[in-house]
Amino acid sequence: MLHNCDAEKLAHVWLNEASFKAALICLAFILQTTNVFLMIFAPPSNRTMRTKTIRCPSTGTRRTRQAVVDSRSLATETSVKTINKDVVVIGNGPSAITLSYLLSGRWPYYKGMDALGHPPDFLHARLESKPNCSLVLQDLKELSEGLEGRSSNPVALLYDTLNHPDADTGQDLPSLLSWKNHPEHAIDHVVLGRGPPGGSWQAMEGDVLTISRGTWMELANLSFREWEETACERQLGIRQKRASVKHVAQYYHDYVNIKGLRPYFRDSAEVTSVRQLDQVKNVPAESYAPTLWQVTGHVRTVEGLENFQYVTPNVVLAIGGTDRPNSMNVAGENLPFVIKSLQAMEKLISSQQLNRQSEPVLIVGAGLSAADAIIAAHFHGIPIIHVFRRKATDPSLIFGQLPSNMYPEYHKVYQMMKDNGMTYTGYTPMEQCQIVRIQSDGKVCLQGPDYSTKIKVSFVVVLIGSRPSLNFLENKGRDLTVDVTKPISCRNNPLDVDLFTLESNKQPGIYAMGPLVSDNFVRFAQGGALAITRDIHTKLSRLKAKEESFNSAIPSVTAESVSYLDCPT
Ligand SMILES: Cc1cc2nc3c(=O)[nH]c(=O)nc-3n(C[C@H](O)[C@H](O)[C@H](O)COP(=O)(O)OP(=O)(O)OC[C@H]3O[C@@H](n4cnc5c(N)ncnc54)[C@H](O)[C@@H]3O)c2cc1C
Numbered sequence: 405m406l407h408n409c410d411a412e413k414l415a416h417v418w419l420n421e422a423s424f425k426a427a428l429i430c431l432a433f434i435l436q437t438t439n440v441f442l443m444i445f446a447p448p449s450n451r452t453m454r455t456k457t458i459r460c461p462s463t464g465t466r467r468t469r470q471a472v473v474d475s476r477s478l479a480t481e482t483s484v485k486t487i488n489k490d491v492v493v494i495g496n497g498p499s500a501i502t503l504s505y506l507l508s509g510r511w512p513y514y515k516g517m518d519a520l521g522h523p524p525d526f527l528h529a530r531l532e533s534k535p536n537c538s539l540v541l542q543d544l545k546e547l548s549e550g551l552e553g554r555s556s557n558p559v560a561l562l563y564d565t566l567n568h569p570d571a572d573t574g575q576d577l578p579s580l581l582s583w584k585n586h587p588e589h590a591i592d593h594v595v596l597g598r599g600p601p602g603g604s605w606q607a608m609e610g611d612v613l614t615i616s617r618g619t620w621m622e623l624a625n626l627s628f629r630e631w632e633e634t635a636c637e638r639q640l641g642i643r644q645k646r647a648s649v650k651h652v653a654q655y656y657h658d659y660v661n662i663k664g665l666r667p668y669f670r671d672s673a674e675v676t677s678v679r680q681l682d683q684v685k686n687v688p689a690e691s692y693a694p695t696l697w698q699v700t701g702h703v704r705t706v707e708g709l710e711n712f713q714y715v716t717p718n719v720v721l722a723i724g725g726t727d728r729p730n731s732m733n734v735a736g737e738n739l740p741f742v743i744k745s746l747q748a749m750e751k752l753i754s755s756q757q758l759n760r761q762s763e764p765v766l767i768v769g770a771g772l773s774a775a776d777a778i779i780a781a782h783f784h785g786i787p788i789i790h791v792f793r794r795k796a797t798d799p800s801l802i803f804g805q806l807p808s809n810m811y812p813e814y815h816k817v818y819q820m821m822k823d824n825g826m827t828y829t830g831y832t833p834m835e836q837c838q839i840v841r842i843q844s845d846g847k848v849c850l851q852g853p854d855y856s857t858k859i860k861v862s863f864v865v866v867l868i869g870s871r872p873s874l875n876f877l878e879n880k881g882r883d884l885t886v887d888v889t890k891p892i893s894c895r896n897n898p899l900d901v902d903l904f905t906l907e908s909n910k911q912p913g914i915y916a917m918g919p920l921v922s923d924n925f926v927r928f929a930q931g932g933a934l935a936i937t938r939d940i941h942t943k944l945s946r947l948k949a950k951e952e953s954f955n956s957a958i959p960s961v962t963a964e965s966v967s968y969l970d971c972p973t
Contacts (some may be wrong), residue, residue, distance in 0.1 A: 540938050563930055672704040
């Protein structure tokens, strides 16, 4: 077994002063990868020598090395092969898809100011000062300075300002970005997601319309409108501006195939653990020795579960914010007739377990998902009791912020909530009300501002928001949030990241995008892909440059003489 200090001694013998640092960079990789290798294959006894072709995570170079292998553990080797990647992306929603597009070498360029004077002059001047230079190679901090909008992430604002000029004022103008393919800059990566590409869009109720305009749901360099016109029949009328959830989900799925991203995607893949591998000791502080991460999980296939294991210096968390429905923290919440998604309610309706003869369905919440549930149940004539904590006239309710001509269905629900059950038969709003207890006999105890009551219901549908689940990380990812004493929340306690790279301020090599960094709309989540691609591209370029200077300094060292090295010599 090669020890860290032996490796350093060898390096000293072979290398002159100037190339020593560069050698350590490679050694860091070797030793870390060797640690992984030995951890998996080489407990103290029953060792044999094996030859293995391995790949340096950040350079893409492959070479053969000999390693000590435990003959008893060969079964592990064949069943779970360790795959090295420069980047492992967890989640396969619109954030991850956009990131994969950029990582695959498709880079954005500024096309120039449009006839209406977009973008703002100061941004145009900065961009014009570096013509024909992709945004991936520019100073994103400088470019985004002074931009304002609905995201707290400056690179998200920069991307959105260029991709959807003046969208916040309701404009629907062509993008100011063009795209060029640079296969030579493609970064080796894998995208792991639970279902088919599209992330949470594949799990939402398909007939619901998006809140955003259809065009704001589109991803880089593929017009949603053009796709929709060829792929499906468009509805006419005012709602044309919005898209159906099923079309958006289909668009994301098709995007991966149309843009040639399929080889990067591993569908039906659940990540169950992300762990940091042992750090190399005795490496000078100034040298670059990236942390390596081990990402494990399984893919669901027709034959059953198939385990996977990746080792990478860069893990991107693109897991969205909907995995764990929020809890009411009341007794009986886990009873089988308490459900927490619109899809589950739709299934009950289509299987006739919930119908117009049922006891009332109790819907909890005053957001758009609760409104969607009310619309669906009302449409099927199912009696509804609607419980929500605020007053129906509370100006902070989302409904008051949506223009009525764009969102007639939500305004209808808003009207029903304010009407106090006078006009709409089968719908009973209970404002300023909370569930106290749910009983196994189907009775629910409710507490209002000046009353308490008990009601028999068929089902309870709780739609009060959700949060991400970072259970696959050490300490459930709690150390990564802005306030480590509080649970993660996309709105109030997101992950603590560098604003211009989206790399964690707490764990190097961990990146986050989308709702995890408070970008809850697809329009803004995409800017994260630019920030991350730029940072990883820069890291890899630096590493490659160091490797090249190392190579030129020691031309006489051959692969055979240093067979344990991962990196080129
Ligand atoms: C009902 C509803 C309506 C919405 N309407 C709009 C709208 O109109 N406009 C808009 O811009 N935004 C809308 N949003 C928000 C939008 O869905 C998100 O901003 C967007 O989907 C975020 O994309 P993402 O790729 O970051 O995450 P997601 O789309 O959430 O995808 C992440 C995926 O990662 C998967 N995942 C999580 N953990 C793991 C793991 N351990 N292993 C493997 N996979 C994992 C998740 O299951 C999920 O499928 C809406 C959200 C909801 C819930």
